[in-house]
Structure formats: C-alpha cells, structure tokens
Amino acid sequence: MAKKTDIDILIASQQTELDAVLLYQKLAELVKDEEQKKTLLSMAADEGRHAAILKGITGAELKPKDTLAKATAAMYKIGGKKLLFPFMSEFEINSFFSYKKFFTKYPEITKIASDEIRHGHLLAEMLK
Numbered sequence: 001m002a003k004k005t006d007i008d009i010l011i012a013s014q015q016t017e018l019d020a021v022l023l024y025q026k027l028a029e030l031v032k033d034e035e036q037k038k039t040l041l042s043m044a045a046d047e048g049r050h051a052a053i054l055k056g057i058t059g060a061e062l063k064p065k066d067t068l069a070k071a072t073a074a075m076y077k078i079g080g081k082k083l084l085f086p087f088m089s090e091f092e093i094n095s096f097f098s099y100k101k102f103f104t105k106y107p108e109i110t111k112i113a114s115d116e117i118r119h120g121h122l123l124a125e126m127l128k
Helices: 006-030 034-058 067-100 109-125
Strands: none
Touching: 006 034, 006 067, 034 109, 067 109
C-alpha cells in the first residue's frame, strides 16, 4: 500500500471538517439549552472555516456527508451528552496533535488546531 502524502491526509481532514459542520448543526437541533445550541452552531461555523482553509491548501472540491451527523444524533438520543460529549471532547483535543505536524509547512493550520482545542473544552464545559 502506498504511503499517504500530506495532501491525502489533509483531504481526509477537509472531509472530516465538512462532515463536522453537519454534525454540530444536528446536535444544535437536539439540545434544549439555548446557550449550548448557540455554542454548537458557532462550532459548526468554525468547522466550515476549517474546511475552507484546507480547501485552500488541497484544492479539493468535497461535499459534506451526513453519515456521521446521523450516527451522532442517534447516540445523543440514546445516551445524551453525558455519553457523547466526553468522547467528542477528546476527539477534538486530539485533533490538535494530528494537525501539529503541518504547522511549519502550512502555518494557517495553526488556527484550525487552536479551534479544535477550544471545541474540546467547550464540549467538556457543556457537561457541567
């Protein structure tokens, strides 16, 4: 199997960011707390900006897929945020480390990475 190039990895990240837009929009529809709804919609907008930054690097024209949003919504309906948000918080924070190796070559990725850390903390805050 051929080794993935930086661009291959960033295209996959671009897809994840696009899919996260739908995920956070869907969660915003499900939460009852208005402040949390606003936070989730703001996170969705951030993810859209991240996808745009990555598109500027990759040049890839991608479409968001709703599979992750639907699965996440189902998990939320079953277990609520206490089940879902710790996992999502950890994923967001760990995304920083996935992006870190690209900081030197693509400095614009540092903004994405810092947002991911912030998203992780916001999700953890919503559990309180």
